Amino acid sequence: MYLNFQHKNSMNKIKTALLGLGNVNLGLLKILRDKRELLRSQYGVEFLITAVADSSGMAVSESGYRYEDLIALKSNKRKVRDLTGFLPDVPSDVLPLHANAELLIESSPVNLTDGNPGLSATKLALNKGWKVVLANKAPMVFAYDELHRLANEHHTRIAFSATVCGGLPVINVLRRDMAGASLRHFKGILNATTNHILKALETGGTMEEAIKEAQRVGAAEADSMHDVKGHDAANKLYIIMKSFTDFTGTIKDIETNGIQNITAEDLALARQRGNTIKLIASAIPQGNTWKLSVKPTEVKANSFLGQCEGWEMGVEFESDLYESISMKIIEEDPLATSAAVLRDMIEVTK
Numbered sequence: 299m300y301l302n303f304q305h306k307n308s309m310n311k312i313k314t315a316l317l318g319l320g321n322v323n324l325g326l327l328k329i330l331r332d333k334r335e336l337l338r339s340q341y342g343v344e345f346l347i348t349a350v351a352d353s354s355g356m357a358v359s360e361s362g363y364r365y366e367d368l369i370a371l372k373s374n375k376r377k378v379r380d381l382t383g384f385l386p387d388v389p390s391d392v393l394p395l396h397a398n399a400e401l402l403i404e405s406s407p408v409n410l411t412d413g414n415p416g417l418s419a420t421k422l423a424l425n426k427g428w429k430v431v432l433a434n435k436a437p438m439v440f441a442y443d444e445l446h447r448l449a450n451e452h453h454t455r456i457a458f459s460a461t462v463c464g465g466l467p468v469i470n471v472l473r474r475d476m477a478g479a480s481l482r483h484f485k486g487i488l489n490a491t492t493n494h495i496l497k498a499l500e501t502g503g504t505m506e507e508a509i510k511e512a513q514r515v516g517a518a519e520a521d522s523m524h525d526v527k528g529h530d531a532a533n534k535l536y537i538i539m540k541s542f543t544d545f546t547g548t549i550k551d552i553e554t555n556g557i558q559n560i561t562a563e564d565l566a567l568a569r570q571r572g573n574t575i576k577l578i579a580s581a582i583p584q585g586n587t588w589k590l591s592v593k594p595t596e597v598k599a600n601s602f603l604g605q606c607e608g609w610e611m612g613v614e615f616e617s618d619l620y621e622s623i624s625m626k627i628i629e630e631d632p633l634a635t636s637a638a639v640l641r642d643m644i645e646v647t648k
């Protein structure tokens with residue numbers, strides 16, 4: 299164990315605001331509860347939750363809410379409006395104007411109409427010099443450049459590794475471990491819900507049952523059609539391209555088709571050809587730009603992506619310096635996404 303730093307004399311208490319108290323932030327609270335001592339001893343950090351918001355509005359506490367109390371609140375299907383410190387008539391998108399914090403964890407639902415409440419709250423937080431960690435892709439999809447500019451202007455940081463494949467460290471590997479390389483080709487299965495649906499269809503299940511299962515385990519988007527129609531995967535591809543390449547286009551430049559018309563018969567026929575069907579996101583250089591797509595694609599059943607089954611997500615990067623790097627994760631439980639939020643929290647508050 300090489301990370302056994304002793305920070306007992308220099309504890310950094312970070313006042314933290316949580317936007318959204320669903321699967322991701324609830325998982326985060328459980329990790330913070332269970333790893334309190336490890337965070338103190340190895341990283342010298344403690345996260346004090348001074349503001350929270352859900353669909354009922356926001357609440358604040360100067361001394362901080364106990365992790366256990368917030369977990370109990372949501373586990374009992376109660377709302378933030380039931381908390382001491384609830385601020386009636388204050389919408390969650392202006393949370394940073396009413397909270398005393400230095401870090402925003404943005405895990406509200408994806409809103410592909412205007413990005414809010416996440417986008418507005420993220421901008422306000424950066425304008426106040428707060429650090430921001432995102433699980434929600436929408437702010438990145440609507441305003442990737444603007445949010446980075448704001449972070450620079452206010453000498454603060456924004457991290458978003460949880461937005462792309464949850465726990466799989468796609469963004470971190472690209473930006474940190476492949477620094478200096480140029481992407482030649484990218485292919486990935488970026489959405490576990492649709493990969494689970496395809497597996498279910500192949501093994502005698504129905505799309506409806508598979509979606510229900512994804513909703514039960516907390517893997518599906520609040521609107522599961524974002525998954526099925528390929529929008530979630532397209533959002534992730536967009537964030538990958540903005541993070542690591544010279545891509546200057548918009549989400550509309552990604553040709554997006556979902557798996558809504560794929561049948562068990564299509565999958566069986568593909569198998570007869572030694573193939574399988576996956577929802578593949580891909581980026582191929584085309585002249586001085588990129589050909590970007592998310593679509594159901596027949597791939598060799600024994601290839602790396604062909605063997606990413608069910609709850610797995612996988613990526614393949616080909617670059618000029620590293621030839622080919624492939625990696626995958628099994629992510630049925632959103633806890634790995636909560637953990638990805640935590641790794642970003644540790645990183646931005648170092």
Ligand SMILES: NC(=O)c1ccc[n+]([C@@H]2O[C@H](COP(=O)([O-])OP(=O)(O)OC[C@H]3O[C@@H](n4cnc5c(N)ncnc54)[C@H](OP(=O)(O)O)[C@@H]3O)[C@@H](O)[C@H]2O)c1
Nearest residue numbers: 318319320321322352353390405406407408433434632635
């Ligand atoms: N689950 C995953 O595996 C996963 C993986 C990667 C990224 N993400 C992203 O992480 C985000 C959160 O996912 P999740 O699974 O935690 O979603 P979720 O379980 O649906 O939770 C969403 C939370 O946001 C709250 N909310 C809804 N409208 C709001 C508003 N206007 N203002 C403030 N809060 C509001 C909800 O309130 P109530 O509690 O009152 O309903 C709920 O607490 C999403 O953007 C998702 O795309 C999720």
